[in-house]
Amino acid sequence: MHPDRNRTLWLFDLDDTLHRATPHIFDRMNHAMTAYVMRHLGLEEPAANELRREYWQRYGATLLGLMRRHAVDPDHFLRETHQFPDLDRLLDYDRPLRRLLKTLPGRKIIASNAPRHYVDAVLAAMGVTPHLHAIETIESMRYVPKPARSSLARILRRHRGLARRVVMVEDNLDNLKTARRLGLTTIWVSRDPGRPAFVDVKLKSVLQLSKHSRMPWRRQTASR
Numbered sequence: 001m002h003p004d005r006n007r008t009l010w011l012f013d014l015d016d017t018l019h020r021a022t023p024h025i026f027d028r029m030n031h032a033m034t035a036y037v038m039r040h041l042g043l044e045e046p047a048a049n050e051l052r053r054e055y056w057q058r059y060g061a062t063l064l065g066l067m068r069r070h071a072v073d074p075d076h077f078l079r080e081t082h083q084f085p086d087l088d089r090l091l092d093y094d095r096p097l098r099r100l101l102k103t104l105p106g107r108k109i110i111a112s113n114a115p116r117h118y119v120d121a122v123l124a125a126m127g128v129t130p131h132l133h134a135i136e137t138i139e140s141m142r143y144v145p146k147p148a149r150s151s152l153a154r155i156l157r158r159h160r161g162l163a164r165r166v167v168m169v170e171d172n173l174d175n176l177k178t179a180r181r182l183g184l185t186t187i188w189v190s191r192d193p194g195r196p197a198f199v200d201v202k203l204k205s206v207l208q209l210s211k212h213s214r215m216p217w218r219r220q221t222a223s224r
């Protein structure tokens with residue numbers, strides 16, 4: 001293999017980056033999380049929603065609030081709130097994704113805030129698992145989701161190796177902001193207008209990465 005082939009490390013988000021999770025999948029997750037809070041804490045729906053809002057603001061995720069305030073088992077919560085027996089019917093993605101991930105030069109890894117069983121199922125349903133080198137999920141981030149700097153830094157320590165350039169591909173701007181602070185190249189997958197200064201490249205679809213050799217890459221020094 002050519003020595004430069006693995007010099008680029010790609011960190012791909014999953015939901016709303018490699019496939020469209022809004023509205024079907026996210027809607028289902030959202031309801032499942034509220035139902036879990038209602039069941040677990042014995043709350044009516046408005047109170048459960050209010051608590052979720054509070055935990056989201058204070059901790060960045062419903063899960064973190066439940067863990068810290070109610071000693072909820074994170075694996076139980078993640079299993080119960082990410083049940084998709086009909087995933088094939090719900091999944092909305094572009095078929096050429098498989099070819100893109102197969103041919104894109106470099107090491108490709110998934111960095112998702114979702115749980116492992118769900119990420120594995122989505123990747124398998126899209127047929128892209130064989131083209132990925134590693135999968136990082138909320139469990140391997142010790143339940144501290146992106147955009148936490150510590151979680152992203154941990155992933156980089158594991159995978160950066162000899163990479164000359166690390167590129168994060170995401171729909172979420174907060175995550176990209178952390179990525180830029182850690183010295184990464186940032187690609188925003190979005191149809192929203194504008195482009196914040198910490199975004200290097202904006203793409204309407206991840207499929208546009210097939211033109212990666214013509215990307216205006218930012219010069220990157222390996223900061224560890």
Ligand SMILES: [Mg+2]
Pocket residue numbers: 013014015016017170171172
């Ligand atoms: Mg996303």
